[in-house]
Amino acid sequence: MCQEIGHTFGLDHQDENFNNTNLNTCMDYTSDPSANQHPNQHDYDELAAIYNHLDSLTTLASSVLGNKAGIGAKDIDTENPSEWGKSVRTFNNGRSSLFERDLGKGDKLFTFVIWAGESASH
Numbered sequence: 001m002c003q004e005i006g007h008t009f010g011l012d013h014q015d016e017n018f019n020n021t022n023l024n025t026c027m028d029y030t031s032d033p034s035a036n037q038h039p040n041q042h043d044y045d046e047l048a049a050i051y052n053h054l055d056s057l058t059t060l061a062s063s064v065l066g067n068k069a070g071i072g073a074k075d076i077d078t079e080n081p082s083e084w085g086k087s088v089r090t091f092n093n094g095r096s097s098l099f100e101r102d103l104g105k106g107d108k109l110f111t112f113v114i115w116a117g118e119s120a121s122h
Contacts, residue, residue, distance in 0.1 A: 002026030010050045011043055084111040
């Protein structure tokens with residue numbers, strides 16, 4: 001599961017050869033997965049490179065939601081499915097879904113949900 005979540009966040013395999021030295025990361029294929037249950041420092045460094053923006057742009061919450069649509073980030077309850085908008089796509093036999101909320105003025109907010117539990121219902 002760690003590897004699939006890593007892929008969702010943009011990580012790739014560090015090594016796909018089962019016979020190479022174990023890299024102690026869930027993003028490594030290995031013949032002995034006992035030490036490969038979690039990400040390693042390389043994975044965290046990659047996530048920082050992907051998501052750490054060093055530019056001068058503001059976040060979605062303060063720009064699109066706060067300025068253009070007149071909706072403050074604190075006004076959206078991300079834990080409330082009615083706030084996500086309409087379901088536009090379902091993946092993995094209903095285990096994950098993409099929702100779209102129209103914020104007006106050409107802006108949209110997309111929420112990707114990974115459903116946990118025995119059955120996915122929404």
